[in-house]
Amino acid sequence: MMNIPQEPAYWLLSAGCLCVASLPALMRKITKARAIAIAALWLALCAATIWQSGLLPGLATTLVSGLWGVILLAASLIFSGIRSMPNQRFEER
Numbered sequence: 390m391m392n393i394p395q396e397p398a399y400w401l402l403s404a405g406c407l408c409v410a411s412l413p414a415l416m417r418k419i420t421k422a423r424a425i426a427i428a429a430l431w432l433a434l435c436a437a438t439i440w441q442s443g444l445l446p447g448l449a450t451t452l453v454s455g456l457w458g459v460i461l462l463a464a465s466l467i468f469s470g471i472r473s474m475p476n477q478r479f480e481e482r
Contacts, residue, residue, distance in 0.1 A: 393446050402438040403450045409434060410458030414465040431458075 393399055409431045413419055435454070439447030 393442065396442060399438065399442045399446060399450075402434055402441060403454070406431060406434045406438065406450055406454035407457055410454040411461050413458065414461035 409427060412427050416423070435447065435451040438450045
């Protein structure tokens, strides 16, 4: 069994998964092609983590990065909606 805290490859792949999962929250417009490319890259990094370091650490990385991406995307959507509310309130109808 590997000693995960001493494996730089595991930590680099985990950081890559977190960064790629954060990308949709940072983009203004997400097209279908970009969403598919981001999902494919994230899945490839997660699969490489599972292949490199084993099932349990790889699944932990996948779950943590997926949850992180969902939380950031939800926060981004909420804050962009709050920012645009005053503009919509004073528009002519």
